Amino acid sequence: MADRFVDDYLLYLLARASSEVSAQFHADLKQYGLQVSEWRVLASLSDGDGMLTGELAARALQQQPTMTKTIDRMVRSGLVTRRRGAPDRRQVRVYITPEGRRRVENALAAAKRHEAEVLSEYSREEADRLKSMLRTLIERNGAAAQDD
Amino acid sequence: MADRFVDDYLLYLLARASSEVSAQFHADLKQYGLQVSEWRVLASLSDGDGMLTGELAARALQQQPTMTKTIDRMVRSGLVTRRRGAPDRRQVRVYITPEGRRRVENALAAAKRHEAEVLSEYSREEADRLKSMLRTLIERNGAAAQDD
DNA sequence: ATATTTTATATGAAAAGGAATATGTTTTTG
DNA sequence: CAAAAACATATTCCTTTTCATATAAAATAT
Numbered sequence: 134m135a136d137r138f139v140d141d142y143l144l145y146l147l148a149r150a151s152s153e154v155s156a157q158f159h160a161d162l163k164q165y166g167l168q169v170s171e172w173r174v175l176a177s178l179s180d181g182d183g184m185l186t187g188e189l190a191a192r193a194l195q196q197q198p199t200m201t202k203t204i205d206r207m208v209r210s211g212l213v214t215r216r217r218g219a220p221d222r223r224q225v226r227v228y229i230t231p232e233g234r235r236r237v238e239n240a241l242a243a244a245k246r247h248e249a250e251v252l253s254e255y256s257r258e259e260a261d262r263l264k265s266m267l268r269t270l271i272e273r274n275g276a277a278a279q280d281d
Numbered sequence: 282m283a284d285r286f287v288d289d290y291l292l293y294l295l296a297r298a299s300s301e302v303s304a305q306f307h308a309d310l311k312q313y314g315l316q317v318s319e320w321r322v323l324a325s326l327s328d329g330d331g332m333l334t335g336e337l338a339a340r341a342l343q344q345q346p347t348m349t350k351t352i353d354r355m356v357r358s359g360l361v362t363r364r365r366g367a368p369d370r371r372q373v374r375v376y377i378t379p380e381g382r383r384r385v386e387n388a389l390a391a392a393k394r395h396e397a398e399v400l401s402e403y404s405r406e407e408a409d410r411l412k413s414m415l416r417t418l419i420e421r422n423g424a425a426a427q428d429d
Numbered sequence: 430a431t432a433t434t435t436t437a438t439a440t441g442a443a444a445a446g447g448a449a450t451a452t453g454t455t456t457t458t459g
Numbered sequence: 460c461a462a463a464a465a466c467a468t469a470t471t472c473c474t475t476t477t478c479a480t481a482t483a484a485a486a487t488a489t
Contacts, residue, residue, distance in 0.1 A: 136328070137324075137325060137327075137328040137329065138324060138327065138328060138389065138392075139321070139324050139325060139340070141412065142324075142392065142396060143302070143396050143399060143400065143408075143411075143412065144299070144302060144303050144306060144392070144395075144396065145321075146412055146415040146416060146419070147295070147298055147299040147302060147303070147415060148299045148303065148342060149342060149415075149419050150295055150299075150415040150416075150418040150419050151292070151295040151296045151298075151299045152342045153418065153419050153422040153423050154291070154292060154295060154418055154422045155292050155295070155296065156422070157422070158292060168445090170445090173287070173293075176285075176286060176287050176290075177285060177287060179285075179286065180284070180285040180286060181285065185467080185468095186467075186468060186469095187466095187467065187468080192287070194296060194297060194300045195446085196446080196447070196448090197467080197468070197469090198446085198447075198448085198449095198468085198469075198470080199445080199446055199447075200468095201468065201469055201470085202445075202446080202469095203445090205469095206445095218454095218467085221454075221455070221466095221467085222453080222454060222455085222467095223453070223454045223455070223466065223467040223468070224454095224466095224467060224468080225467075225468060225469095241286065244286075244290065244292070247292075248290060248291050248292065251291060251418070251421075251422065252291065254417075254421060259414070260291075262410075262414075263291075263414050264289065264291065264294055266407075266410075266411050266414075267294040267295060267297075267298040268294060268298075269402075270298040270301065270302055270399075271294070271297050271298050271301050273399075273402060274301040274302045274304070274305070274399065275301050316475090318475090333437080333438095334437075334438060334439095335436095335437065335438080343476085344476080344477070344478090345437080345438070345439090346438085346439075346440080346476085346477075346478085346479095347475080347476055347477075348438095349438065349439055349440085350439090350440095350475075350476080351475090353439095354475095366437085366484095369436090369437080369484075369485070370437095370483085370484060370485085371436065371437040371438065371483065371484045371485070372436095372437060372438080372484095373437075373438060373439095
């Protein structure tokens, strides 16, 4: 590692850590026939019961128009369904299908194994501290950066 | 925050922290007329003296074919130049131009200000610990993930 | 030395993403 | 209640990225 500015730059360390740590798992996702954004949608939908397009966009780190297209694809391949919002007819609620649930199960198991492996080099305390710092970063920069 | 799997999933926390922390600065970059990938290239080139296409790809978190096209654009807009490798003629070495240097200067200053602001909420020790953990993640997952 | 394999970069077609805006719906205002 | 504003999602056009592969130069093997 040369002694360049970026080597000690927080934004770069974050982006690179995310990229490096995710690389192997994202490669595995292809073997389950899932794109990264599809995986994020299915993982988000696998717990609750339906989410709005906008909520999914925020969670999958995509913009809303991109999420509309992601959902288009997933509807076409039978992973999710769309239903028009109940009282508020502007909304579109997205639900995971049985096929989607089937497809995401292995990926969820693989994600848990992979995370355990990455964290195996850390003590429980270190791992908690890392996650806690990341959560703090997310909270502090989430919607507060308006007044810059 | 609902109690979904992803809310405590390391890869998601990393991706989201990176995304949230970078969002404001990446928006500012547009005002300097730079794309994120262009900024990463120029920031990498601003210290040393020329880097190979492949090195830049790794640094800018892009694939090699994408970097070739990024450099194409940057050559067209006069931010960098290309020179064929010296002993090894397969290589292509990329250099920042005076115009590139001029364009990246404000962005570099803004990056330093922004980083200081993000880290202002942490003590020096906490900041160092965060960066150190990120560096560890990068190193341990950088090229070792082959034997999975 | 020649053939083979590896390495570095480039190319081309197809997929995905981004920015601006359109559409339809609800909320707010006067 | 009518008009205006705010909202949630969709659409369009254009740029960027991906994937697979081509090209060309070194390194290695026979």
